[in-house]
Amino acid sequence: MRKQGYWGFIFTFPFLLQLVVFFIFPFLFSLYLTFTKWDLFNPPQWVGLKNWIQFLSRETFWLSLRNILYFSVLFIPLQTAFALILAYLLNRQIAGKALFRMVYFLPVITPWVAGGMIWLWIYHNDYGILNWLLERLRLSPVDWVRSGHWWIVIGSIAVVNIWKGAGYSMVLILAGMQNISNEMVEAARMDGASGWTLFAKITLPIVSPMVYMVMILSTISAFHAFDVFLVMLGDITAVADRNMVPNILIYRDAFMNFKMGGASAMAWGLFLIILAATLMQKKLEKRWVHYE
Amino acid sequence: MNRPSAALQWIVYLVLGAGAAIMLIPFFWMISTSLMKAGNELTLPPKLLPDPVMWSNYKTVWLEVNFVRYTMNSVFVTVLELIGMVASCAIVAYGLAFFQFRGRNLIFLAMLGTMMLPSQITMIPTYFIWKSFGALNTFYPLILRSFLGGAFGIFLLHQFFKTLPRELFDAAYVDGANPWKIFYMIYVPLSKPALSALAVFTFISAWNNTLEPLIYLQDKKMYTLPLGLLFLKNEVENRMTLIMAGAVITVLPVLIVFLFAQKHFVQGIASTGMKG
Numbered sequence: 001m002r003k004q005g006y007w008g009f010i011f012t013f014p015f016l017l018q019l020v021v022f023f024i025f026p027f028l029f030s031l032y033l034t035f036t037k038w039d040l041f042n043p044p045q046w047v048g049l050k051n052w053i054q055f056l057s058r059e060t061f062w063l064s065l066r067n068i069l070y071f072s073v074l075f076i077p078l079q080t081a082f083a084l085i086l087a088y089l090l091n092r093q094i095a096g097k098a099l100f101r102m103v104y105f106l107p108v109i110t111p112w113v114a115g116g117m118i119w120l121w122i123y124h125n126d127y128g129i130l131n132w133l134l135e136r137l138r139l140s141p142v143d144w145v146r147s148g149h150w151w152i153v154i155g156s157i158a159v160v161n162i163w164k165g166a167g168y169s170m171v172l173i174l175a176g177m178q179n180i181s182n183e184m185v186e187a188a189r190m191d192g193a194s195g196w197t198l199f200a201k202i203t204l205p206i207v208s209p210m211v212y213m214v215m216i217l218s219t220i221s222a223f224h225a226f227d228v229f230l231v232m233l234g235d236i237t238a239v240a241d242r243n244m245v246p247n248i249l250i251y252r253d254a255f256m257n258f259k260m261g262g263a264s265a266m267a268w269g270l271f272l273i274i275l276a277a278t279l280m281q282k283k284l285e286k287r288w289v290h291y292e
Numbered sequence: 293m294n295r296p297s298a299a300l301q302w303i304v305y306l307v308l309g310a311g312a313a314i315m316l317i318p319f320f321w322m323i324s325t326s327l328m329k330a331g332n333e334l335t336l337p338p339k340l341l342p343d344p345v346m347w348s349n350y351k352t353v354w355l356e357v358n359f360v361r362y363t364m365n366s367v368f369v370t371v372l373e374l375i376g377m378v379a380s381c382a383i384v385a386y387g388l389a390f391f392q393f394r395g396r397n398l399i400f401l402a403m404l405g406t407m408m409l410p411s412q413i414t415m416i417p418t419y420f421i422w423k424s425f426g427a428l429n430t431f432y433p434l435i436l437r438s439f440l441g442g443a444f445g446i447f448l449l450h451q452f453f454k455t456l457p458r459e460l461f462d463a464a465y466v467d468g469a470n471p472w473k474i475f476y477m478i479y480v481p482l483s484k485p486a487l488s489a490l491a492v493f494t495f496i497s498a499w500n501n502t503l504e505p506l507i508y509l510q511d512k513k514m515y516t517l518p519l520g521l522l523f524l525k526n527e528v529e530n531r532m533t534l535i536m537a538g539a540v541i542t543v544l545p546v547l548i549v550f551l552f553a554q555k556h557f558v559q560g561i562a563s564t565g566m567k568g
Contacts, residue, residue, distance in 0.1 A: 004391045004392060004393065004471075005391065005392065005393035005394065006393075007387070007391050007471045008387050008388075008390075008391030008392065008393035008396065009387075009393055010387070011383050011384060011386055011387025011388075011391065011471075011475075012384050012387040012388060012396075012399055014380045014383065014384055014439065014440045014441050015380075015384040015399065015403065015440060015441040015446060016399065017440050018437065018440035018441055018442075019399075019402055019403075019406065021421065021440075022414065022418060022421075022437060022440070023402075023405075023406050023409060023414065025417065025421075026413065026414035026416075026417035026418055026421075027409065027413060027414065029417040029420070030413050030414065030416060030417050033416065033417070040419075040420070040423070082311075085307070086308070086311060089304050089307060089308050090308070092304060094301070094304060094305065094308070100308055100312060101558070102551075102554060103312045103315050103316060104311065104312065104315055105550075105554070105557075105558065106315060106316070106319065106547075106550075107315060107318075109496050109500075109546050109547070109550045109557075110500075110543055110546065110547075111499065111500040111502075111517070111518050111521075111542050111543060111546065112500060112502060112518070113502055113518040113519075113521045113522050113539075113542065114322075114518075114521060114539040114540075114542045114543045115318070117322075117521065117535055117536070117538075117539045118318040118319070118321065118322045118536070118539060119318060121321065121322075121325065121532055121535075121536065122318060122321065124532075126334075126336075127333065127334050127335075127336065127338060127532075129317075129321060129338055132336065132337055132338050136337075163314070163315065163318070167315070168561065171558055171561050172561065175561075195300070220410075223410070224410060224411065224412075226502075226503055227502045227503065230502065230503075230506070230522070231522065247412060250412055250415075254415070254416055254419075255419075255507060260416050263416060264413075264416055267410070267412035267413050267415070267416070268413065270410070270412060271410050271412065271413055274410060
């Protein structure tokens with residue numbers, strides 16, 4: 001048995017190395033960096049709480065936070081609702097189920113840069129298909145991602161994110177729906193339950209753990225979103241403050257302006273916010289998620 | 293009872309069809325634009341189909357804008373990442389699943405913890421690590437890490453190994469086979485479905501990776517496809533026909549892999565609920 005322990009250590013060693021080098025060290029080093037001024041080339045200089053105070057009093061940071069919150073408030077419920085409806089419909093007896101599932105999943109595997117390029121083209125002010133449609137409907141065109149209104153820009157990007165992610169959430173919810181037994185549905189039907197009651201009283205409670213997980217994953221992915229903004233916001237050096245999001249701000253400060261300390265402090269600030277959001281969702285979980 | 297349900301069925305198809313159209317129209321327009329003659333994409337009302345069909349757009353992007361180079365870089369990085377990830381995750385998952393040792397539960401917990409830690413936190417120190425190894429502007433930062441395993445893959449394979457009979461291990465062990473031999477003679481062949489699921493996941497996330505190449509690759513000759521596509525705009529002065537041809541070249545390999553392996557992919561997600 002002692003020999004087994006030796007083998008276990010050998011086999012898991014690669015991951016131990018990964019853990020120490022790429023997680024434990026970066027975690028601690030990054031925390032240290034939040035208290036320093038560092039340009040990567042000269043040694044870090046201890047500055048105490050300066051970085052933290054600086055980003056907390058920086059308007060661009062709060063604008064970026066406002067934008068990502070607005071983005072999440074649009075993206076999370078809409079994507080979840082869309083995924084739930086699709087999963088519910090695809091869980092019925094219908095022809096072409098596999099084909100539909102594949103089509104909805106297509107955007108999920110599409111590289112973000114390519115997907116973003118396509119949508120930039122769809123959103124194009126003069127030649128985009130969307131403005132052309134609006135004109136056909138005798139509505140005035142919208143400047144989508146080039147708009148002066150931040151909520152139109154961020155909203156347009158949230159739509160692309162839903163397009164990209166709905167299929168993923170759908171698969172998760174669909175997997176949960178497959179746990180619903182036919183007997184239960186039949187029994188409810190016998191008792192005279194209609195389609196809506198069936199959905200609200202049986203389907204929804206049973207898939208609620210999956211829906212919950214989808215919402216947690218969407219929250220995390222919204223706050224991690226980088227590629228979508230990288231492509232959709234255009235030239236990173238020229239992103240207007242009103243359209244800024246935290247991850248682009250952190251990337252720009254770190255790798256374009258070489259303010260590693262300030263960028264680290266913002267990354268930590270964002271991390272604490274995500275943590276708080278997740279814990280809050282965890283607390284609300286008991287209210288509506290049903291476990292068997 | 294029959295009539296309303298038939299009507300309902302039509303509504304179901306209508307909603308599903310409309311949703312599918314929304315999913316597909318962007319792809320349709322991408323392909324259509326990629327085949328248009330320069331200038332034809334800038335007409336009102338927009339042309340939905342290319343006329344004439346310009347295959348030469350692909351030639352221009354492939355040879356003149358050097359997408360052939362970006363594709364080769366992408367293939368190189370992706371293949372190595374895939375080999376490293378599948379091999380190392382299998383080994384680590386095997387160690388976690390079949391051996392009792394001190395700290396095993398701790399490793400398992402830490403593994404799940406790594407999935408929670410946002411990459412923004414580790415990004416700057418990781419960059420520093422590679423910089424101190426002099427590995428900036430090389431493929432090492434993209435590839436080497438995958439040889440140390442990843443939480444998602446280890447978790448996936450660990451769950452799979454748990455379903456395999458332990459008696460096989462014990463019997464082979466008593467017969468004098470060493471654990472390493474048991475691993476690749478018995479468990480690797482038995483785990484082909486799980487290993488290929490992980491391979492598909494790794495392929496797609498490696499192929500689509502943008503942030504790391506953006507941070508680590510400066511020399512244009514080193515660009516992978518997403519990065520090449522990102523900067524294509526400046527090179528072709530916003531010519532949409534060429535940009536869309538570049539997008540098609542970037543998307544096509546993942547689409548092909550997905551069509552052949554979608555079962556693995558969808559089941560992998562459904563069974564673990566996590567992203568690669």
